[in-house]
Amino acid sequence: MSALERILSEFGSAAATAPARLAAAESLRAHGLPTRRDENWRYANLRSLEAVRSFLPAPEPTVSPALPPALPGFSRLVFIDGHPQAEYSLPDAALLASLRGGVARARATAPLPLAAAGDGRLGLIARMFAPDPLTLHVSGRLALELVLIATGSAGGNYLDLEVQLAAGAQLDLVERHLGSAGPTAMSCVQLDLRLAEHSQLTHTRLLQCAPDALYYDTLAVTVAADGDYRLRQVAAGGQTTRSTAEVRLSGRDARVQIRALATAHGPQVCDALFTVLHEAPGTRSDQLFRGIASERAHVACSADVQVAPSAKGARVLQSLRGLIDGAGAEVDLRPRLTINTDEVQAAHGATTGRLDEDLLFYLLSRGLSPGDARSLLKWAFLAEALNAIDLPPLRRDAGLAAAARLADIPATELLQ
């Protein structure tokens, strides 16, 4: 049986009744899984889906997780193998209970994730199987950390989360993915973020999956007038990592800033698609991606910006850079910019290359070893994306995660 047939069969065996789950399954049945023939999935490692033994959710965990230190000032929600864990959540279980309450109110009529017929199809799997779909309503200010740990038990690790920011609300959302379900199980995340007028969301994602992890996420963001969405994403783990993000700037002067970096080595495949839709006047997008592929790894990033006729005065910045650091390594960058109106300011660039020999010689001429010099230059390559993470402890963790892929880089000193 194909992966799609198994997904649908296992979903049937679970006898789900929630309308949102059933609608997601119906959509997946109608549109199927993406393939490498789909333009936006050319570089994704979809074959790993065929290796997944079971798409049913992993059972409730029985192990105690090793958690990273809590972030000062943040509430925390911990998920183990896709199951929210009230006992590890901060400040207490009340937050989790309130999220579940949100589900009951919202999900019956919730629309499907982004472009269910297109790039959002993997998100449908999370919607079908996530054991505890959650909805978070934020008014005022909130700092929330989501820690998602895969322990390796059989079955999928799913998260299906909606976040709705009220007008003027501010949210610092941190999302950490740790561990691995193993090479025959997947982690699959569906996030739906809605920013009302004048709201602000800083969203930091650290994909620190174990080297054998299969990880897929789907992120749909809608930003209303004068809303401000900032995404910082560090992908530094996983045998297969695929991120699919779509940001819809639907209100006047809505803004998005994306700072993403990816490091991969060995046989790893790290692929990302960032789509930004400018739909209203005065909207702004600013995307920066830095990726390093070492040894025989493959890093890919597609950045698709579409400016609608209604988006007069839009401003678009896009900078994609890739570094190839191995004879068999590959970096594929695909900037795409479609402008359907006048009065748009746009600047974009994409370059892929190897380490600059002049820079390398400069460091060697100061006595640094070739290994240290190369590591330092790779670090420098990532610094711009990394430095966009405002929280020092988080920046440090992100740096250490990225540095773990950069040989013997002395990250602890560099991060001081």
Place this chain on the structure above:
Amino acid sequence: MSVPLLQIHDLSASAGGTPVLHGVSLEVNAGEVHAIMGPNGSGKSTLAHVLAGRPGYLITGGTVRFDGADLLALPAEERARAGLFLGFQYPVEIPGVSNAYMLKAALNARRRHLGEQDIDAFDFLNLVRGRMRTMHIDDALLTRGVNEGFSGGEKKRNEILQMLVLEPRLALLDETDSGLDIDALKIVGQGINSLRAADRAVVVITHYQRLLDYVVPDQVHVLARGRIVRSGDRDLAVELERRGYDWLLEAAAASA
């Protein structure tokens, strides 16, 4: 009689298949300052980079001994650790790596080579800040990326700062004076002079005599068409300033 710190004998090298150096011979003793002058394209920078071990050059003949060892057998980083410093004509920018980090890594690489322990963080800051004062460099530049956003003059002063921190046995300064205004030239000159010591040497590569007003050389050499065609004392630099290089090129051509 002591062995010269640097002994270049009949050195020939090519770049991209084109011969650039045609049998350069030069000896520099510890405690001396030498100036190498010459017109554009004469091979001055090539000589400096060949000595520092830059890839891309093919040594086609000759030998170079540094402190008694075969310099050409060493990779670039080992030449640096052994005490050879190249001051770049065009220092590169490395955003994301702070000056402080690079400088400390470089200093510790040299200290380890000398059998010393890594420098303590507090001692390092004291050392660097003292040298920064000598070079009139603002403390804030220490935490900036290497040469990131520096003006041309700041980059050159930063090169000299690195030299002062690393305290090399031999400094090769490739047109460190180019692009400097008078004040910066004076500061750079003071920096170079502060390194002068009985166990060190400096080779200044320059087009012009003006740096030599501040850094008085023991010997001046003229490199032309890949050869040293004339050597003399500082008066030679003054004469070159007055007469240019043509007369030497003609003389060299006549004797070739």
